[in-house]
Amino acid sequence: MRVGVLGAGQLGQMLAVAGRRLGIELRFLAPDPLSPAGMRAELIVAEYENEAALAHFVDGLDFATYEFESIPASALRSVAERIVVRPSVRALEIAQDRANEKECFERLGIPTPRSVVADSLREARAGLEMVGLPAMLKTRRLGYDGKGQSVIRQNSDLERGWVTVAGAPSLVEAFIPFTRELSIIAVRSADGEVAFYPLVENHHSEGILRFSLAPAPGVAPSVQSRAEDFAKRLLDDLEYVGVLAIEFFETPDGLLANEMAPRVHNTGHWTIEGADTSQFENHLRAVTGMHLGSTEVHGVCGMVNVIGQEPDVGRLREIPDVHVHMYGKTPAPRRKLGHITVVAADLEGVRNAVAKVRAVLARK
Ligand SMILES: Nc1ncnc2c1ncn2[C@@H]1O[C@H](COP(=O)(O)OP(=O)(O)O)[C@@H](O)[C@H]1O
Ligand SMILES: [Mg+2]
Secondary structure (H helix, E strand, O other), rough: EEEEEEEEOHHHHHHHHHHHHHHEEEEEEEEOOOOOHHOOOEEEEOOOOHHHHOOOOOOOOOOEEEOOOOOOHHHHHHHHOOOOOOHHHHHHHOOOOOHHHHHHHHOOOOOOOEEEEEEHHHHHHHHHHHHOEEEEEEEOOOOOOOOOOEEEOOOOOHHHHHHHOOOOOOOEEEOOOOOEEEEEEEEEEEOOOEEEEEOOOEEEEEEEEEEEEEEOOOOOOOHHHHHHHHHHHHHHHHHOOOEEEEEEEEEOOOEEEEEEEOOHHHHHHHHHHHHHHHHHHHHHHHHHHOOOOOEEEEEEEEEEEEOOOOOOOHHHHHHEEEEEEEEEOOOOEEEEEEEEEEEEHHHHHHHHHHHHHHHHHHHO
16 A cells, blocks of 8 residues: 655654554655655655656555645645545645635634734734734744744734734734643544544644643543534534644633644644554544544653754653654754653653653753
8 A cells, every 4th residue: 555645744754654554655745855754755855836746756656645734735636636635635725724714613613713814914904903902913824833923912013913924815813811722633534434532732832832731631521522523523524534633722711723734733743652543543544544543542641842952862761751753854943853752640740751851851
């Protein structure tokens, strides 16, 4: 069995590892010759819209998928003309534009922060009037790790914010004073079978995910089932096949959907060690038409992202129950270079080990 993947970052790298365990060979296409997935599987180095490269890419494949949200939909459509692409091109097109995503949430009755589309500074001013202060200005497309967004605390912040988004089509969104951030990783098979991992608690700073705790502590069963219900509405409506991640703000009035990702997700990395079947394996199972694997979780997991600088891996490995994943990327400020997963019997064990991990990461 051979699966092609558009995009070849660390998500692809971890898909390749999961693929090997399932006897699935992966082939990647991405423009950067140093793409992390290239260390684990065949990599075709080309621009996504290079038609000749896409023809070479699909040759001999059974299925195709993607691990990067900002691939041009036209490239995916071109692949989909020749071979089954899962999740669908439509799912990508919705998720890669925040306005489409919001519309989809609203259509399916999934609560989401109020927002107004702004294609010009004048429209952004009008939008700000409608959603009120404080607010977030976010580009509709291409944003990630907090890039392409700006907090608007007072009216006079808007002009600076408009420069931050480089005048790109944007959204003005209500700022949510959330209790915490949660996410769910859901998966749907080609037969329509669905499975969910428990809600994860996520901590961001400067718009980048730093740390996740799974299962999120203190989640009422009603909150878990509400998140699963929202995920199921999306999965069924989009006739979705593969892993879908949804990020939520938890508020005293319930969950608000912030955004979704039509792919494996950073807040699901803990599933490699922490669940019966990882998100990567379940994505490949779904894409290739297999039954899903169990999403049963053992103990409690903490996941710490390694950002910007190489850590002292030797010292990290000395900490018990710690699993080090380095992606082989060149260090750069704000770049995700790896992640560390801690698995423990209880929350206290995780917090202790995570404190040790953070101490090692901070000392370099
Ligand atoms: N409306 C909002 N209110 C409060 N915080 C927000 C809001 N939107 C985004 N954030 C913060 O910024 C982070 C990144 O924003 P997000 O919309 O998820 O974009 P990205 O694509 O960069 O992940 C969120 O995880 C959250 O911490
Ligand atoms: Mg996000």
